[in-house]
Amino acid sequence: MADTFIKMQISIPPIEGVEDIPVAAVEALAAKMGFSPDRVQDIAQALTEACVNAIIYSDSDADVEIVILACQNSLILEVRDKGPGFEPDAVPPPNFELISEMGVKNGGFGIHMIKALVDKLEIESSNKGTVVRMSTFLSKADN
Amino acid sequence: MTHSSFLQDExxxxxxxxxxxxxxKLEGALSATTVPYFRQTVQPYLDRPVAEIILDFAGVTKVVSRGVGAAIDVAVQIKKIGGRMRVENIGKFSxxxxxxxxxxxADVPELEGFEP
Incomplete structure (x- = not known):
């Protein structure tokens, strides 16, 4: 048995609402690892956003996979879908001035939110699918 | 995305x-599934309009960015017609x-002086 990290994997169908199950599991894990309640909430919110994006933009019936890597000092979450992909660098940050004038007609700012909630965000995307990798590191403040 | 009758957000x-x-008073999930219902429920108060819409988040169990976007949109729309929106009891979603x-x-008392 490996003692440097523990890997877990959950597959869910692309049905909005089902992501609550892996999110609840990750919340329990993050709390057990020693993350503070605020950081547990950040991790849960980031995972929710990533899963919902994968579900909403998935064109196929293929499952969305959530890969969890629990290391001694970090928690790495991957959300993998088989959707059509997107260009991560083409997603602009929210323009709050414009939003205050025009409102928000559709969608939100999921990627922006994830970026703000975790320590490191990596996105690999192609026309065969997307992997969103979110890393959060345990800090002294968590203990 | 498909919908499930028994597992989807409410x-x-x-x-x-x-x-x-x-x-x-919102109870449950403010998510992609429930945004149409949220917009549909709020719209009559924008049409009349009322002077203030207060969203009470005490019963909210889940929020996604799309839901927050819809709330922002309501705040912008009511502001345009001279009203205001207030959001209360946001708790863990701060x-x-x-x-x-x-x-x-919008006025969000819990975010006054908030340091993320």
């Missing part, structure tokens, strides 16, 4: 109106709402 909204102000800039378009 949102209940109850309203209380007083002195040209309406308080909408950081998520702050990141999305809800406090820039």
């Amino acid at each position: 949102l209940k909204i109850s309203s209380k109106e007083e002195d040209n102000k309406v308080t909408l 950081r998520s709402l702050y990141i999305q800039g809800v406090h820039l378009v």
